[in-house]
Amino acid sequence: MRIPHPVASRFAAAFLMGASLSIPAYAEEINVAIVGEPDTFDPMMSTKDVVSIVTQHLVETLFTFDDTWAVAPLLAKDLPEISDGGKTYKIALREGITFHDGSAMDSADVVASLKRWLEVATRGKGVADKIDDVVATGPYEIEIRMNEAYSPLLSLLAFSNSAAAIYPEEILGETIDQVVGTGPYRLIEHVPDQYIQLGRFDGYVSREEASDGAAGARQQIADEIRFLPVPDPNTRVEGLLSGQYDFADSLPAESYARLETAEGAEPMLLKPFGWPIFAINHKAGLLTDLEIRKALQAALPIDDMLFAAFGDDNFFVVDGPLYPEGWAWRNDAGIENYNQNDQAKAADLLKQAGYDGTPLRILTSRQYEFHFKMAEVAKVALEAAGFKVQMDVVDWATLGQRRNDPALWDIYITHSPFLPEPALTSMYAPTSRLGWANEEKDAILTAFTTETDTAKRQELFSQLQGQVFEDVGFIKIGGFNALMGHKSGLTGVTPSPWPFFWNAKTN
Template structure:
């Protein structure tokens, strides 16, 4: 597609002029908003992961069953008997999008940058003794103590341990240079990001299996179109403007299902909405006030308001749903108490002085906002004064980095294959939840290699979260996405990828 054609497409979309004619081989994807960065090390936002996984790669990734699989690594690492040394062989013949060849020096520099700057990297940094090149095509990670989730962290596209050229390692990158199957050709803020095939990309030879195996470079172009309003995403999908639309309102399910152009995609037990609490400063540094907050929330009403029909959600306290190996029941007696009177008594005991409880949320994920509205009413019944700060998603992402600006921010997470990928359990996370006994449990959980013992420790960690109110899981929800009936080769996943997508 020419630049002129690109401009006309963006103009038509922004002006709402109906479905333009698309070049064959272009996949048009409506996302929830403009990514605030194209450096996935610096963000835990899903919208950043969705876009950037097409242009940058990590040493490892996940297959369709959430097993860790090699990507830029040649194979799985050799791990020492004491669990402290990981020897990682690298693929050869890999080229960056600036034309340079990838080698171990690039990997070492990138992983050190990840430890310094990335939320998840900083969480493990104090456990890393050193990262070194042992050959041009091999690196070694030496830990101070065993760290069981290391490979899952290295595989995650969110706060990703992305591999960049050694020469491109500034704290803030002027340009993101990766090894992925697509590269950025053009970006018009708030209109589109145009990705085209990287002609020197070398895919893996194994069959495609989730994000693992061959990444096929099937589309000529992938175009991500920021579409903050969820109803606009629905209408664009139904009109044929979009081949794929992320995060649709649950009430649109039946309408999309009745379309002759599109169909809904529902991912069951997709994830969990969360009230992330500020432990660094402000009201919620007081444990009794946190407990009052947890006690006052009407979970059933919040989920009904958010999703409208219980086929889209489940009132469920454990951190993992039925059928997951991490499912434990510890502490769930403190879930969904829904007692505003008792919460009010706790507020009085805490000496609450009427300082506004600031809830930071966005309407780009409409279910976040609907939960906030219901929570506000219940919390005010308990005696809180509540201030809803409603902003766009990019602004929320900026403000949550400053603990002076919020007491709660509302987000959500897919259910992840490794609990340690949820960084809020750990004192290094953005929310800053640190309590001595909990921290001991968390450290033991990270160091323990035995799966049965790790499950027992995770149960203790879940109980600590309910007791100390580290953060609040609201429930389970099913995600509703939408795709054109002609679109093939897109797996239903929390972070959809389109390198194998095609249109009939």
Template sequence: METRLPKRASLLAAFLAGTALASPLAAQTTLDVAIVGDPDTFDPMVSTKDVVSIVTQHFVETLYTFDSGWNVAPLLATDLPQISDDGLTYKIGIREGVTFHDGSSMDAKDVVASLERWLEVASRGKLVADKVASVEATGDYEVTITLTEAYSPLLSLLAFSNSAAAVYPEEIIGDTIDPVIGTGPYKIAEHVPDQYLQLVRFDEYSSRSEEPDGAAGARKQTVDEIRFVPVPDPNTRVEGLLSGQFDFADGLPAESYDRLDSSDAADPMLLQPFGWPVFAINHKDGLMTDKTIRQAVQAALPMDDMLFAAFGDDKFFLTDGPLYPEGWAWRNEAGIELFNQNDQARAAELLQEAGYDGTPLRILTSRQYEFHFKMAEVARMALEAAGFTVQMDVVDWATLGERRNDPALWDIYITHSPFLPEPSLTDMYSKTSRLGWSNPEKDEILAHFTSETDPEKRKELYAQLQGQVFEDVGFIKIGAFNALSGLAEGLTGVTETPWPFFWNAESAE
């Protein structure tokens, strides 16, 4: 049996000392990646921000991940779990020989402590927490999760890098984790806030042996160093990519596509379909707790105009009501007659019915995703035409992330989401999310949906859930859009995904 390496004390001191001394060598290969902002945490359990997921997946890992077909695949687990016939028991084998960045070895105790924290602090962990009877180490390298009722999305939750069920050494588990210590192919060498995050290859990394397939399979650590550079202005990201300053740039404006396409220095990477812009609704406090006012907002919004203002060319967007695009199993037509009403007169009637008194409708948005701001500006004009008093709160993305956690500070915040393989990964459906959306009918449908294992029955239940989104205005989908990133000419091995990763990337230079 493998000898368990000692933890903390001298190992942690050595880890921190090594981190402080780390510096790039002239012979190293380095990728410079421009991202939309500085992550406000390196603990992916406590964040649903894409910028956090993009960065942290390089140094923190989960039991499972997704392959290129969005199928769940093992990462730190040995294989897919053994699931009991009643769907209540998941027996998960844990890989041996995996080392944390502090030099200690991973075993079942680390996984148990990490999963227990995830169930308590992560927004997606909370989705299943009330259904988990126990998480136990049933061997040195085996963990058993016992549920009180079947929960069909569990493996997808365990595989997601966003609000992630990350595995940490048990000794560092607490309300906050600093420094973050993971098992990933890279480790943190240096972080200068608002300037860069330097990751260097972790020499003791234990890669899977399968061929790379999406985020599954081998993570080859092809480059020595990855530098994530926060660049809040989207046009600066474009110019930096075209000038050779960056090897990859995320979240680029649609109007830069032609420049990238005709450039000898860079190429566009267009993800289509990527996802959907969302007006997230505050159901906990303020104006939007009134259903009639929510319906007035929904009635007033001109989705075509908002999308055109945001993206400028219809090759980048689609005015589409269903919550999933064509070709996805979850697509249905329930409730879409309430999509894209663009009827300010009807909205005004609803405001009168609600007894609206002119209280400002607070829209929280950011210009780091420029299309968010552009949609908000068009929405503001339509809402004012309907009789709303609108207050635009435009902040940086990090501040938006903080404010949206306080329901006293906003009525709507603007975000976006990729289309996800399992609807339950979108935590906005749950009453435990920061939106706090809850009504008896929706809650009952959601409970049935997450406990049902038959795929056809789940589709029927999801159609009912989508109907509730429109009828009760749980949140507001604006449409569908394609996302643009860019990569330097000659850069290969970057998978087209909403959360780009670079452990298999290789530059021609």
């Protein structure tokens, strides 16, 4: 049993010895069905949504996002003072903040946590070469000293996956066995593949501002939150309809009509939500060859893939630009290479590349059923183009482990919400698990992340999008809306790609 908190460990020990242990009686319990088992409670080590959804209740960052996706302070007292041409960030910390182990948070904890983030987290490693030092300038003040301006820094520090989470200095190491945070809930018990039980942290000190997205007050209304790994999407639907779950994440599009007319349950639609992605291995294997990547890009029947995945065009859009209509980052660079659905062209490209029949390994999971359905349709088209395709279908936790080893896959299928800052998408960086690097793209990315003028950044992002299509850095498979569902009478849950429940209650 993996239980990363001292309280949980004591509970487990007492249970195994047949002893009794006083556990609080919970007045209100929120049961949340999620797509699978988080493979870690240390969000620095993961970019997976299922990890973020759970761990944002346990650990906190210096900053977060409000309802408009603007950066707002969380453990920081205010937004930072930025000086020296954008290279020095002075951050005042809130005082009186307590970790779950009873210790008080100060600047030493924050400095040590941020230094670990720079060393071990995907997003932290992506910015580490731009940061000269993180230092304490007082008991409740730190400075981040950079060697060049980096415009996405605050968004990175606010993000809940690959998160710059703040921990007690004493527990830090390459790995953390028992995660101790400052969040509104603490881990009570974890039974793998059954449930994750969180209880209200009585030492929590909320911000005083009104709740606004993830910013402002975190009210701790429910005494207990239980996250229940439910890999099968139809089981999540049936459990919601039967009243077993108060909230269910990532539901199939075809269940919308049932939820809309059901007694006791309601749909929650995020529109637009995000984009499915074929993540490409540039470090090893078949797709290190540009001509073979172009053959892959040419062969994919995007329309058919999206229809198979979602079944109803209310839930998807065949759309090439990396941002949807209405977003400042939207542009048309490179989109002539989108949705070619040309298996004959792909076959010619394979011939030019001297393709020898090595299997194209597609790593996917049925816990996000739309991933699997897209892969099935892609497989047929790719085989028609001359690829030999190997489908590796695993549970989501296993996929999260395997994608870290470039020897085990050529494509893995994932998805992302549309993020307020493009640099939050780690796939652009050569340090990401994709390993996508070329001289022109890397120069554009550096210019984009050091520029502070909005109009200039938009032009640079257009060039970066062009590189995504021309070098086939990764492949966007359209856009989609996400369906969640909740029990009738559940309030206080803000529609979000990473729903949180500290303000939730059932009527």
